[in-house]
Amino acid sequence: MEIDMKPDLQIITNYYKVQEIKQLTENTFVLSLPKSRFKFVAGQHISLSIKGDYQSREYSIYSAEESDNLQVLVKEVEGGYFSPKLKHLKAGDMVEVHGPFGKFGLEEKKRHTHQHVFIASGTGIAPFHSIVKTNPDLNYQLILGVRYANEAYEIEDYDRKMFTLCTSRDEKGDFKGRLTEYLKKTEFNKNTCFYLCGNSDMIFDAMEILKTKGFERESVTVEVYF
Numbered sequence: 378m379e380i381d382m383k384p385d386l387q388i389i390t391n392y393y394k395v396q397e398i399k400q401l402t403e404n405t406f407v408l409s410l411p412k413s414r415f416k417f418v419a420g421q422h423i424s425l426s427i428k429g430d431y432q433s434r435e436y437s438i439y440s441a442e443e444s445d446n447l448q449v450l451v452k453e454v455e456g457g458y459f460s461p462k463l464k465h466l467k468a469g470d471m472v473e474v475h476g477p478f479g480k481f482g483l484e485e486k487k488r489h490t491h492q493h494v495f496i497a498s499g500t501g502i503a504p505f506h507s508i509v510k511t512n513p514d515l516n517y518q519l520i521l522g523v524r525y526a527n528e529a530y531e532i533e534d535y536d537r538k539m540f541t542l543c544t545s546r547d548e549k550g551d552f553k554g555r556l557t558e559y560l561k562k563t564e565f566n567k568n569t570c571f572y573l574c575g576n577s578d579m580i581f582d583a584m585e586i587l588k589t590k591g592f593e594r595e596s597v598t599v600e601v602y603f
């Protein structure tokens with residue numbers, strides 16, 4: 378987009394006007410921007426900054442590849458620098474978008490030969506939302522680990538038969554306990570691609586469990602948030 382400046386100082390930037398901040402829970406929200414002006418592959422992330430602020434943070438793209446909006450799903454981290462600022466943006470405020478970045482996404486070559494198991498903690502569900510919305514016919518299994526069932530953000534967007542909700546602090550999910558406990562108890566087809574996204578503790582524990590189940594490192598793709 379072109380920014381109004383003196384003609385000799387004109388620069389091309391990628392500012393987007395915030396359209397909406399949709400609050401999903403007290404501290405989690407979907408930030409909607411106009412349609413992306415770049416092509417991306419579901420699973421990739423962008424880097425966001427707020428106009429006038431020098432800091433930026435990465436966020437997985439939450440919306441589908443051809444969606445009319447570019448969206449991210451954000452959890453406000455208590456005491457965090459950037460996410461509370463994002464939460465307080467209003468429609469019309471400007472953010473700067475860089476990207477897309479990363480190679481996290483569906484293993485296209487294995488799309489029809491393998492089962493696809495998505496494993497997420499918290500907002501780590503974001504890239505899977507984009508993948509599922511982009512590929513409505515995809516046969517997948519999504520395993521989400523959260524503390525409380527209300528953190529299963531926009532669960533209605535998924536095929537409930539393909540979604541296993543693990544809740545560690547209430548009994549409103551499909552499995553009461555950590556998702557790693559669920560993984561230990563679950564059998565997976567030999568031909569499975571695993572996609573892990575979320576915090577590093579969950580990811581490393583899950584990788585160990587998959588290793589003990591005999592899955593090679595090549596069958597696991599990871600996106601670490603923090």
Ligand SMILES: Cc1cc2nc3c(=O)[nH]c(=O)nc-3n(C[C@H](O)[C@H](O)[C@H](O)COP(=O)(O)OP(=O)(O)OC[C@H]3O[C@@H](n4cnc5c(N)ncnc54)[C@H](O)[C@@H]3O)c2cc1C
Nearest residue numbers: 434435436437450451452454457458459460500503602603
């Ligand atoms: C590739 C990539 C994709 C990401 N995608 C998303 C996304 O889709 N949605 C999203 O909410 N975040 C995502 N993150 C995390 C995001 O970039 C920020 O780290 C997060 O918003 C916190 O920023 P902050 O400035 O508020 O906190 P900071 O001031 O940078 O950090 C405060 C502390 O919070 C920890 N922290 C970071 N994220 C979380 C979290 N979700 N829960 C608890 N503690 C956390 C950090 O490790 C740090 O110790 C992603 C990170 C990466 C690397």
